[in-house]
Amino acid sequence: MARRESAPLSRRQSLWLLAAAIAVLAPLPAHLPAPLSIVAALLLFWRGASLARLVPAPPHWLPALLAVAGAAGIGLHYHTLFGRDPGVALLVLLFALKLMEMRGLRDARVAVLLSFFLILCQCFYSQSIAGAALMLAALVLATTALVLFEHPRQPGAAAARTAALMLAQAAPFMLLLFVLFPRISGPLWGLPSDAHAGLTGLSDTMAPGSIGQLIRSDAIAFRVEFSGSPPAQAALYWRGPVLDRYDGRTWRAAPAAAGTRLPYPTAGKAIDYQVTLEPDDKPWLFALELPGIIPRDARISTDYQLLNRTPVRARLRYSLRSYPDLHAGIDESQAQLAQDRQLPPDIDPRARALAERWRAQLGDNAQALIGKMLDYYRRQSFSYTLNPPLSGRNAVDDFLFETRRGFCEHFSSSFVFMMRAAGLPARVVTGYQGGEINPIDGTLIVRQSDAHAWAEVWLAGRGWVRVDPTAAIEPTRDADNLAAALATGDASFLGRSAWFARLRFRWEALDNAWNQWVLDYNPARQRDLLADLGMASPDWQHMASTLALLGGVLLTAFTLWALAARQARDPVTAAWERLSEKLTVRGLARRPWEGPRDYAERVAATLPNIAGEIRIIAEIYESLRYGAVPTPRLPELKRRIRDLRP
Amino acid sequence: MKPVAALRSRFFDWALRGKSPEAAPIVLGQRRVYVLPTRFGLAYAGLLLVMLIGAINYNLSLGYALVFLAAGLGVVAIFHSFRNLVRISISPGRAAPVFAGEPASFHLLLTHPEAGVRPAIRLQLPGQHPVECDLPGGSSTQVRLDLPTIRRGWLDLPRVQLSTCYPLGLIRAWAYAAPALRLLVYPAPARDAATAALAGETGGQDQRGAGMEDFAGLRDHQAADPPRHVAWRAAARRESGPLLTKLFDGAAAQTLWLDWDALPAGLDVEARLSLLTRGVCDADAAGILWGLRLPGTALAPARGNEHRRACLQALALYGQA
Numbered sequence: 018m019a020r021r022e023s024a025p026l027s028r029r030q031s032l033w034l035l036a037a038a039i040a041v042l043a044p045l046p047a048h049l050p051a052p053l054s055i056v057a058a059l060l061l062f063w064r065g066a067s068l069a070r071l072v073p074a075p076p077h078w079l080p081a082l083l084a085v086a087g088a089a090g091i092g093l094h095y096h097t098l099f100g101r102d103p104g105v106a107l108l109v110l111l112f113a114l115k116l117m118e119m120r121g122l123r124d125a126r127v128a129v130l131l132s133f134f135l136i137l138c139q140c141f142y143s144q145s146i147a148g149a150a151l152m153l154a155a156l157v158l159a160t161t162a163l164v165l166f167e168h169p170r171q172p173g174a175a176a177a178r179t180a181a182l183m184l185a186q187a188a189p190f191m192l193l194l195f196v197l198f199p200r201i202s203g204p205l206w207g208l209p210s211d212a213h214a215g216l217t218g219l220s221d222t223m224a225p226g227s228i229g230q231l232i233r234s235d236a237i238a239f240r241v242e243f244s245g246s247p248p249a250q251a252a253l254y255w256r257g258p259v260l261d262r263y264d265g266r267t268w269r270a271a272p273a274a275a276g277t278r279l280p281y282p283t284a285g286k287a288i289d290y291q292v293t294l295e296p297d298d299k300p301w302l303f304a305l306e307l308p309g310i311i312p313r314d315a316r317i318s319t320d321y322q323l324l325n326r327t328p329v330r331a332r333l334r335y336s337l338r339s340y341p342d343l344h345a346g347i348d349e350s351q352a353q354l355a356q357d358r359q360l361p362p363d364i365d366p367r368a369r370a371l372a373e374r375w376r377a378q379l380g381d382n383a384q385a386l387i388g389k390m391l392d393y394y395r396r397q398s399f400s401y402t403l404n405p406p407l408s409g410r411n412a413v414d415d416f417l418f419e420t421r422r423g424f425c426e427h428f429s430s431s432f433v434f435m436m437r438a439a440g441l442p443a444r445v446v447t448g449y450q451g452g453e454i455n456p457i458d459g460t461l462i463v464r465q466s467d468a469h470a471w472a473e474v475w476l477a478g479r480g481w482v483r484v485d486p487t488a489a490i491e492p493t494r495d496a497d498n499l500a501a502a503l504a505t506g507d508a509s510f511l512g513r514s515a516w517f518a519r520l521r522f523r524w525e526a527l528d529n530a531w532n533q534w535v536l537d538y539n540p541a542r543q544r545d546l547l548a549d550l551g552m553a554s555p556d557w558q559h560m561a562s563t564l565a566l567l568g569g570v571l572l573t574a575f576t577l578w579a580l581a582a583r584q585a586r587d588p589v590t591a592a593w594e595r596l597s598e599k600l601t602v603r604g605l606a607r608r609p610w611e612g613p614r615d616y617a618e619r620v621a622a623t624l625p626n627i628a629g630e631i632r633i634i635a636e637i638y639e640s641l642r643y644g645a646v647p648t649p650r651l652p653e654l655k656r657r658i659r660d661l662r663p
Numbered sequence: 664m665k666p667v668a669a670l671r672s673r674f675f676d677w678a679l680r681g682k683s684p685e686a687a688p689i690v691l692g693q694r695r696v697y698v699l700p701t702r703f704g705l706a707y708a709g710l711l712l713v714m715l716i717g718a719i720n721y722n723l724s725l726g727y728a729l730v731f732l733a734a735g736l737g738v739v740a741i742f743h744s745f746r747n748l749v750r751i752s753i754s755p756g757r758a759a760p761v762f763a764g765e766p767a768s769f770h771l772l773l774t775h776p777e778a779g780v781r782p783a784i785r786l787q788l789p790g791q792h793p794v795e796c797d798l799p800g801g802s803s804t805q806v807r808l809d810l811p812t813i814r815r816g817w818l819d820l821p822r823v824q825l826s827t828c829y830p831l832g833l834i835r836a837w838a839y840a841a842p843a844l845r846l847l848v849y850p851a852p853a854r855d856a857a858t859a860a861l862a863g864e865t866g867g868q869d870q871r872g873a874g875m876e877d878f879a880g881l882r883d884h885q886a887a888d889p890p891r892h893v894a895w896r897a898a899a900r901r902e903s904g905p906l907l908t909k910l911f912d913g914a915a916a917q918t919l920w921l922d923w924d925a926l927p928a929g930l931d932v933e934a935r936l937s938l939l940t941r942g943v944c945d946a947d948a949a950g951i952l953w954g955l956r957l958p959g960t961a962l963a964p965a966r967g968n969e970h971r972r973a974c975l976q977a978l979a980l981y982g983q984a
Contacts, residue, residue: 133714191734579742
């Protein structure tokens with residue numbers, strides 16, 4: 018045994034292991050420090066080149082040196098060696114070094130174990146269908162390498178077939194365990210702070226460009242299934258963080274109290290729907306304005322945001338009812354209204370002056386003030402662009418009087434500024450606007466690119482009223498989708514033709530099913546599914562016993578498979594036996610002791626019409642079976658036996 | 664690790680003891696094939712456990728799927744390894760006699776009744792390195808197992824362990840078989856040929872030396888031929904092939920008696936047998952007639968392979984019934 022373990026790897030074994038390593042590492046560089054990716058790629062390349070005997074193997078001292086230097090570099094980059102991302106980085110370093118310095122089978126096996134762990138690490142970054150396909154490919158390659166370690170004489174393709182067969186056979190076990198293994202809602206212990214890094218979504222501040230960044234992302238924010246027919250696009254305002262503190266540059270959410278009772282009475286038409294929210298590590302549950310019920314474990318703030326008890330770190334599904342025609346906040350507190358009139362001093366003097374002029378003109382007529390402002394956007398040839406010019410210290414002045422180009426951020430910000438300057442309580446509301454119906458499964462898909470910011474103005478007697486200044490200048494922004502409203506130069510990142518859209522819808526319907534049934538398979542969903550499947554009380558005892566039972570059935574099936582003889586059927590013998598079977602109907606089955614010639618003569622005597630043919634068949638069979646030189650007449654034998662009409 | 668391994672092998676020897684030797688062909692039925700994880704398999708299981716904890720902790724649903732698929736792979740490997748070994752049949756093959764000290768080669772014939780190759784089957788004798796082979800479907804494969812020899816007499820093939828870790832190295836399936844196969848170990852020929860010759864001469868009736876003078880021809884060199892009979896010049900002329908040994912005539916008329924009692928007193932049994940073995944080899948190489956006298960038996964003078972074999976067997980089994 019010991020001798021085998023230290024046996025040097027053959028080139029074929031090394032090459033397949035290298036292929037597995039490339040598949041394992043390929044999805045990771047986007048999430049690793051660039052220098053580490055480069056070092057790992059170079060190490061792999063070196064190994065490959067030394068296998069091809071282009072360069073010598075690396076010297077013995079190099080791996081140790083690189084290990085120390087690499088660990089130090091990772092520590093410097095992340096400022097720690099603990100946590101998820103530094104852990105993955107260290108693992109990648111270790112894996113690449115192991116691959117470079119491996120000599121014997123033992124090293125290679127350690128490398129395969131590391132590669133299994135790294136495949137799991139890919140899940141940190143992507144659990145999409147494509148990610149799963151990549152993981153499966155890496156798994157097949159790693160398993161192939163294991164087969165080749167055990168059986169070095171086998172061709173690679175045959176080993177890959179064995180690996181694929183074994184993985185296919187493992188699939189029933191996976192399915193069984195996946196459905197029935199009692200799910201525990203993690204985490205088991207405190208997660209490192211970077212566990213949810215890289216989730217995108219709205220934030221509770223709006224600085225210049227923050228939504229602009231988001232709009233460029235095609236990532237899905239949430240999906241909605243309406244109980245009835247979906248409302249018109251223009252009515253789909255998904256309320257998110259409400260921002261009412263302005264420092265001249267950034268809008269921030271003020272801390273607002275939250276409770277479990279609706280701060281307004283419900284009235285009017287109701288819309289029922291279910292939202293599946295992608296994790297964004299934020300507490301907001303997006304709802305159509307304004308929500309009429311509060312999902313479990315959520316609260317509603319005094320500015321009407323739904324807040325989850327904890328940040329949403331796993332895909333979350335909740336049912337909602339909204340009342341689109343509701344007016345809330347008629348009896349808003351004076352303190353809140355005072356807060357919503359505040360502006361930072363000494364900035365944007367021109368905008369203030371304009372607002373005060375209007376105020377002097379129109380007095381307390383709030384409706385007229387709003388109309389005046391919207392009119393101003395239309396008349397002064399404002400245009401919508403995702404690439405606005407940079408603004409200086411007086412951002413609102415610059416936008417309103419100089420550049421006149423911007424997107425929802427600029428419009429809502431300047432609008433709220435002007436309203437406040439004119440003495441009206443107003444605030445910025447961020448969230449998503451619109452969405453896209455997937456014709457395949459009928460769900461509404463809301464993307465990060467649908468991120469939007471609008472305004473709310475408080476009117477005496479009516480409460481908070483939504484005003485969307487962006488819609489004033491680009492009605493299509495809301496009626497259709499963003500891409501149509503964009504100048505051609507801006508739209509380059511969203512090329513959409515009809516067939517492409519169809520394809521994408523199909524893909525996203527599949528992706529939705531994947532999300533709902535694979536990625537979102539949590540304790541609650543497991544309970545529901547098992548109850549649907551007829552399990553009376555789906556607790557872990559029942560799951561364990563069912564798992565044991567079905568596992569036993571599966572194991573028995575495999576035992577029978579392992580014991581089933583794989584009979585060697587020599588094709589010549591098989592053809593000969595087929596002849597006998599064919600003649601059985603005429604009572605001329607071959608007797609066990611009968612040689613081919615005797616048998617042919619007996620058949621010929623009984624059935625003279627095929628006598629010639631049967632003699633030829635027997636002659637071919639004899640030459641194939643007993644001939645000294647191999648003849649290629651097997652197809653002819655088969656054909657003649659097939660065509661024989663006894 | 665060493666004492667643990669030794670203890671484990673002793674345990675299995677005890678636990679899995681069977682009747683030996685068995686009648687051929689020995690078929691490895693399902694009840695005599697055992698499976699256990701290898702050390703790599705245990706490491707794999709440990710890794711999967713860690714991965715499962717990671718998947719739970721980070722709520723990675725796809726991670727669960729990956730861990731479960733890998734676990735399924737481990738379970739499937741059990742059946743594949745088992746299936747790779749079960750229903751192999753083992754028949755004894757050739758086992759030629761050897762002189763003590765030379766490795767004994769036992770040949771076994773392995774077959775299995777199915778289509779397809781049974782890859783990476785390892786055969787191992789206790790304390791020896793394993794021999795690995797692939798068994799193609801339908802035809803039998805001959806495997807040679809070597810065993811060092813120390814003592815003369817019958818050497819039974821010890822119990823053979825057949826094992827396989829194919830396909831993944833996670834699981835090891837193994838079985839024991841004790842084919843009825845034995846070979847005769849002749850006593851090691853004494854190194855000092857002169858003594859043997861002398862012993863022969865004193866016991867013989869003719870001068871052996873005279874017979875050594877007449878060159879009668881060449882034949883292939885054999886291990887027991889005295890080096891001074893090697894035809895070095897003839898060997899140098901040949902491009903390849905074994906060395907040649909000079910045969911001497913003139914011994915035809917002579918008879919050499921290799922006599923136990925004629926050996927110097929004070930030699931122990933094994934030394935005497937060793938000297939006599941050497942004598943048999945030399946006499947055979949020289950092509951002369953020789954007879955062998957042992958306490959209680961005597962083989963009449965003769966020559967040829969059959970006589971040589973009978974003499975060596977008598978020597979090998981001397982005192983062993």
